[in-house]
Amino acid sequence: MSQHDEMEIEAEPGPTGKHAPDELLTVGEMSRRTGVAPSALRFYEDLGLIASHRTGGNQRRYPRHMLRRVSLISVAKRLGIPLSDVQTAFENVPLDTTPSHEDWQAASRRWKRQLELRRLGIEQLERELTGCIGCGCLSMKACRLLNPDDELGEHGAGPQRL
Amino acid sequence: MSQHDEMEIEAEPGPTGKHAPDELLTVGEMSRRTGVAPSALRFYEDLGLIASHRTGGNQRRYPRHMLRRVSLISVAKRLGIPLSDVQTAFENVPLDTTPSHEDWQAASRRWKRQLELRRLGIEQLERELTGCIGCGCLSMKACRLLNPDDELGEHGAGPQRL
């Protein structure tokens, strides 16, 4: 497993118009490209969010398609979405093979629904806060912000606590 | 400190059961009204996010206006906004006196700007994800999701719609 015919790492399709699906990235390369620390990548791997092959010397080598997973994870992190939700969104995206167009399409749609829920919660609060600014909203009972069970908690049965 | 030699603070609603304007709430009442656990309230107090008076027996009594602070804190929590950001938003809202209309207006505006930033980040990601769904987005360089440094910082450039 020490055969390293590793070519220059290329993001774009080669001259034939095809990707090189066998191209592998080290943990450091993954880190540089995604901005996610190597320790975090190992942590994600322990959780099963990502996966890697190993060289004969036991070092990680990531297939290119793992970049996409890691990037989506880091986006989730920046938005405060817990890793468990990410795991859900990735449910049917294969770890061991390069996901197909359809795999990612389905995951993207799930992902987008997550974001939409979150955005709707924020928009509602913004609207209510605008009301508070306008009216002073010193009456506790009138302010939806202060009785939040009504609105975020009842947008469907899906995962709240976004 | 073994007897109730305290007279300065009235803890409960008067004998009429009406809400006096300067009515004070126990930690349990605050908890029931806000849905925030007593332990969390004590924690917020340790952080300086809220404040209380003490009875002669050293029990907490919260002025009514503290309900508003606690509720806003719990809203922030549900949206994944860290307490440090809440602290910033509360910067000029007095802890010791009932905040004025203007105090809350100013805080509401700051709060709303926070929410807006968050929402813009999410919206941008939603747009990009829509692109990914449509095109498959298998080209790494074309996908903004995969080069996230650009996007959250970019909403100053003005909104663009699809």
Added chain:
DNA sequence: GTAAAACCTCAAGTACCCTTGAAGTCAAAA
């Protein structure tokens, strides 16, 4: 007056999401 419920402090524990450090191994450049 007494008993139960609610409160107090302080320390430790939990859960998530990692980071840091120690001690050693692997891979690629000089």
Added chain:
DNA sequence: TTTTGACTTCAAGGGTACTTGAGGTTTTAC
């Protein structure tokens, strides 16, 4: 070949946001 940097595992530590429990006190209700 040697050296250097990147990598490995495992254990412990850190920040955030609390919860739980022990042991004791205060307040309320009867």
